[in-house]
Amino acid sequence: MAKYTYPEKQDLQKFVAWRYRKAWIWQGVFLLSLLIAIVSLSALLLNVADGAFGYVAYEFKKDPSTISEKPIEELNQEELIALLQANLSKGAYNKLNDEKTMEKRGEGELYGLVLERIIQVDTKETYSLFDSLFRKAEIEAEVAEKFPEARLEFRYWLAPDFLTTPMSSKAEFAGVRTAVLGSIWLVAIAVGLALPVGVGAAIYLQEYARKSFINNLIQTNINNLAGVPSIVYGMLGLAIFVRAFETFTSGAMFGVTDTNGRTIMSAGLTMGILVLPLVIINAQEAIKAVPDSIRQAAFGVGATRWQTVWSHVLPNALPGILTGSILAMSRAVGETAPLIIIGASTFISIDPSGPFSKFTALPIQIYQWTSRAQSEFHNIAAAAIIVLLLLLLTMNATAILLRNRFQRRY
Amino acid sequence: MEIVNQKIIPPTAFRPSDLKRKMRLGEGTIETSLFIVGVLTIFITVSIVIVLGDQALLFFKDPDVSLMEFFTTTKWTPAVGDFGIWALVSATLTTSAIAILVAVPLGMSAAIYLSEYASTRVRSILKPILEILAGIPTVVYGYFALLFVTPILQSIFGDNIGVYNMLSAGLVMGIMILPLISSMSEDALSAVPNSLREGAYAMGATRLEASLQVVLPAALSGIGAAVIVGISRAVGETMIVAVASGATSEFTFNPLKAAETMTAHIARISGGDLSYNSVDYNSLFAIALMLFLVTLVLNLVSQWVVSKFREQYE
Numbered sequence: 001m002a003k004y005t006y007p008e009k010q011d012l013q014k015f016v017a018w019r020y021r022k023a024w025i026w027q028g029v030f031l032l033s034l035l036i037a038i039v040s041l042s043a044l045l046l047n048v049a050d051g052a053f054g055y056v057a058y059e060f061k062k063d064p065s066t067i068s069e070k071p072i073e074e075l076n077q078e079e080l081i082a083l084l085q086a087n088l089s090k091g092a093y094n095k096l097n098d099e100k101t102m103e104k105r106g107e108g109e110l111y112g113l114v115l116e117r118i119i120q121v122d123t124k125e126t127y128s129l130f131d132s133l134f135r136k137a138e139i140e141a142e143v144a145e146k147f148p149e150a151r152l153e154f155r156y157w158l159a160p161d162f163l164t165t166p167m168s169s170k171a172e173f174a175g176v177r178t179a180v181l182g183s184i185w186l187v188a189i190a191v192g193l194a195l196p197v198g199v200g201a202a203i204y205l206q207e208y209a210r211k212s213f214i215n216n217l218i219q220t221n222i223n224n225l226a227g228v229p230s231i232v233y234g235m236l237g238l239a240i241f242v243r244a245f246e247t248f249t250s251g252a253m254f255g256v257t258d259t260n261g262r263t264i265m266s267a268g269l270t271m272g273i274l275v276l277p278l279v280i281i282n283a284q285e286a287i288k289a290v291p292d293s294i295r296q297a298a299f300g301v302g303a304t305r306w307q308t309v310w311s312h313v314l315p316n317a318l319p320g321i322l323t324g325s326i327l328a329m330s331r332a333v334g335e336t337a338p339l340i341i342i343g344a345s346t347f348i349s350i351d352p353s354g355p356f357s358k359f360t361a362l363p364i365q366i367y368q369w370t371s372r373a374q375s376e377f378h379n380i381a382a383a384a385i386i387v388l389l390l391l392l393l394t395m396n397a398t399a400i401l402l403r404n405r406f407q408r409r410y
Numbered sequence: 411m412e413i414v415n416q417k418i419i420p421p422t423a424f425r426p427s428d429l430k431r432k433m434r435l436g437e438g439t440i441e442t443s444l445f446i447v448g449v450l451t452i453f454i455t456v457s458i459v460i461v462l463g464d465q466a467l468l469f470f471k472d473p474d475v476s477l478m479e480f481f482t483t484t485k486w487t488p489a490v491g492d493f494g495i496w497a498l499v500s501a502t503l504t505t506s507a508i509a510i511l512v513a514v515p516l517g518m519s520a521a522i523y524l525s526e527y528a529s530t531r532v533r534s535i536l537k538p539i540l541e542i543l544a545g546i547p548t549v550v551y552g553y554f555a556l557l558f559v560t561p562i563l564q565s566i567f568g569d570n571i572g573v574y575n576m577l578s579a580g581l582v583m584g585i586m587i588l589p590l591i592s593s594m595s596e597d598a599l600s601a602v603p604n605s606l607r608e609g610a611y612a613m614g615a616t617r618l619e620a621s622l623q624v625v626l627p628a629a630l631s632g633i634g635a636a637v638i639v640g641i642s643r644a645v646g647e648t649m650i651v652a653v654a655s656g657a658t659s660e661f662t663f664n665p666l667k668a669a670e671t672m673t674a675h676i677a678r679i680s681g682g683d684l685s686y687n688s689v690d691y692n693s694l695f696a697i698a699l700m701l702f703l704v705t706l707v708l709n710l711v712s713q714w715v716v717s718k719f720r721e722q723y724e
Contacts, residue, residue: 023618027527033519034536037592040585041543047558048550197447204444218448220713221455227639227709228702229646231673232458234680235698239461243686273454280451306440327545334547337648337673341680363549363649370553370653378557385550396542 048389051382052158055127055136057143057150058172060120077103080110087118112165116173123172123376124150158383167348167360171369171376176384178348182264182359183333183391185352189268190275190332195325198279202321205280206287207309226277234341237270242342251356262343264352264359270338275328282324286317319406326399330392336363362388462702465695472689480696484661486675488690497661498697501669505580505651506644508665512584513640517591518633524592525599526621537596544589552653555582560654567666574656574668583650587640594639598632599625631719638712642705648673672697 007015075083081102085093096102096113105113115121124147127139132154143152165175201222209215241249242261249266250259290313298308314321344364352359362384369381470477474491483494520540524533560578563571571577602625610620626633656668657678670678676694684691 019616019619023616026618026622027523030519030523030527033516034523034592037516037520037585037588038536038539041589043558044546044551044554044585047554051557197450200444200447201451204441204448208441208444209448214449218452221452223713224706224709225451225454227642227705228458229642229648229673229705231646231648231676232462232698232702232705235676235695236454236458236461238680239465239695240457276451276454304437306437330545334545334549336547336549337652337677340652340677343680363547366549366553367649367653370549370556378553381553385553388547389550392545392547393542396545 045389048382048385050128050130051379052386053129053156054132054154054379055139055152056123056155056376057125057127057147057152058121058123059147059150060122075111077110080114083114083118084110109165112161112173116168116170121170121172123374126155126375126379155379157379158386162380162383163387166351167365169347171374171380174380176362176365176387178351179360179362179365179384180387180391181351182344182348182361183363185264185355185359186268186271186339186361187329187332189265189355190271191325191329193269193272194276194279194328198276198325198328199283199321201280202283202287203309203314206284207305207313222277222280226281229337230274230335231337231341233270233274234338236273237266237338238341238343241266241269249356251354254356256354256356259356259358262358263356265355267339267342267344267359267361268355270342271332271335274335274338275332278328278331279325282327283317283321286320286324287313289320290316319402323399323403326395326402330395330399333391333395334363334388336367339364340367362391458702462695462699465692466699468687469689469692469696472692474689475693486659488679488693491689493693494661495672495697495700497659498670498672498675500661500663501576501651501655501659502645502671502673504576504663504665504669505583505655505671506641508577508580509583509587509644509647510637510641512581513588513591513644514637516584517588517636517640518595520588520592521595521599521633522621522626525596526617526625537593540589540593544593546586548586548647548649549653551582551586552649555579555650555654571666572656572668574654575666576651576655576669577665579651579653579655580665582654583644583647586647586650587643590643591636591640594636595629595633598629598636601632602628628721631716631721634719635712635716638708638715642708642712645708646673646701646705648677652677672701 006012084096084102088096102110125143131139140152143150162175163180164177165173166178168174201218205215205219205222209218245266246261247253249261249263249269250256251263251265294312294316295308298312303311339361344360348358348360366381366384366388369377369384372378469475470480475493480493480495482496483492484496484500485492485494486497524536528536555578556573559582560571560573560575563575563578564573606624606628607620610624615624651671652674655671655674657670657674658668659670659675660667662669676697679690680694
């Protein structure tokens with residue numbers, strides 16, 4: 001055995017100092033990576049905000065002063081209708097009237113129609129929020145030089161109008177109303193499928209299942225399903241819901257004849273299957289957290305297993321189950337790939353009328369608008385992203401509040 | 411006495427021995443229906459395999475296609491009957507590799523900082539932020555890749571890089587899976603009992619030495635699982651690549667070029683009007699089957715790593 005000699009005092013001190021220096025440097029590296037992670041994620045959010053507001057340079061195809069003596073903003077409903085009648089061809093006017101009677105449309109909507117159909121706003125250039133804030137003079141000079149006819153205006157792409165107007169082929173008049181309604185329908189169907197099935201499966205696995213091959217298989221399988229790429233679920237939905245069950249999902253069974261299988265129903269069921277493993281895993285965690293003493297107390301007074309589960313375990317696990325389900329819902333709201341496969345229609349301006357109508361959804365619109373070349377579509381994509389993120393934030397906040405409000409500690 | 415008792419207790423009265431015989435019909439029904447619901451989840455996996463397998467089989471039966479060609483050639487142009495999966499796999503590999511190169515070092519360092527260095531207060535703020543960010547829909551990351559990262563890359567690489575490229579998609583994919591990896595790794599590191607750290611400190615270890623040489627090895631199974639789950643997420647990611655990495659299938663590993671991944675190809679082709687039962691349509695199921703199998707294997711490996719290599723502490 002080699003004899004160990006203790007190093008000289010100086011060497012030892014140097015060695016220790018070097019070790020501490022190394023530790024200090026690495027601490028910096030670790031902190032730096034955390035900061036990089038957070039900075040890049042904040043860059044994402046800022047980038048979205050950057051696109052959702054900013055200056056717009058636009059031209060009018062027809063000068064508003066040539067069609068009306070009063071400024072258009074001050075016209076009332078009747079005058080706006082008269083204006084539309086006077087300046088649109090008869091066919092175009094009747095078509096609009098058929099879609100929705102003119103008298104039923106509000107002033108805001110009519111004003112939008114006048115802008116869209118008669119004056120025809122033509123967006124030349126859009127600017128990001130940061131440019132608009134810090135390079136205002138340069139933008140003004142550039143617009144004056146490049147588009148002398150154009151007007152410059154600060155535009156909130158994300159405005160109340162954006163939420164209430166339906167889809168339009170022109171970015172300036174497009175809104176997310178149809179898409180938001182589509183997403184709501186979708187999530188409702190998904191939850192309707194996933195919640196009962198998911199909670200049932202979780203109760204079985206936690207409260208009834210004994211150790212056996214089949215129960216192990218169920219558990220492993222659920223964990224694996226949670227990791228299957230969403231696009232694979234999309235393919236499953238396409239083959240099963242859109243094609244095999246077409247008579248059901250198209251609503252033909254119920255007398256709906258104007259669609260094929262690419263409906264809200266197909267998409268909702270696919271989404272339900274996609275979030276099912278998440279619901280199960282979350283519900284299992286919630287049920288696991290209920291202490292055994294509660295079950296034993298119930299059994300002790302002679303309750304059956306189901307009575308124990310129904311009256312004691314479930315009420316205690318409910319906040320956890322709800323939290324988990326809301327998180328699963330927020331996954332369903334943001335998921336895009338399966339909807340593309342199921343065939344969400346990208347251009348729909350009529351509100352979905354029921355589970356068997358064609359649909360579009362918020363993430364689909366974001367994908368579509370992002371993929372367009374014109375920059376004004378990127379602006380409305382950013383605005384739609386903010387709507388989506390706010391929706392998710394509300395859902396997550398609700399989940400956290402629920403958890404904090406009802407959580408019991410044992 | 412016996413005679414008296416028999417007279418007092420009427421035959422319909424409750425006797426303790428009745429309990430055994432009392433059948434609760436509901437109990438059995440409920441247990442059975444819950445079991446059926448549980449088995450339903452297996453049915454989902456089975457139907458995925460059957461549906462994808464069935465259509466993929468139709469694809470491979472087509473006279474234009476051979477299994478050999480599918481797995482060995484590098485051209486994917488359905489219009490002329492070229493079905494070489496490597497054209498799509500190369501892009502999937504490239505973008506996933508970039509994503510992992512970004513996410514693993516950053517994610518693990520962030521996890522070590524959060525678990526070993528950060529104060530409870532800092533951790534209680536930062537960890538939920540990371541978890542919320544992990545819930546941002548991927549289509550939002552796609553927007554970010556195309557309209558923020560790509561312009562930056564273009565100003566760095568100039569004309570060498572196109573509007574659509576794999577580098578931008580890969581980098582943003584890395585940012586996307588970063589919260590997942592750091593959150594899972596942090597869980598694994600936090601689960602290591604404090605006595606191990608204290609033991610290391612008692613031996614004179616610095617915090618770095620305790621973290622890297624004692625805590626990290628003890629949590630390695632959890633971290634390994636996190637990395638594998640991250641890879642599986644990257645391989646199956648669709649929206650980022652669909653938006654940012656281009657719509658041309660090309661066999662290339664050059665991250666500056668545009669190329670289409672397996673997932674992006676499925677999304678693009680199925681988004682259009684596709685006639686059912688054409689070779690194109692069936693080919694999508696063959697790709698999806700491959701994706702499913704790859705991610706299934708990765709997930710199984712990750713679960714196996716956790717159960718096999720987990721260090722158990724009392």
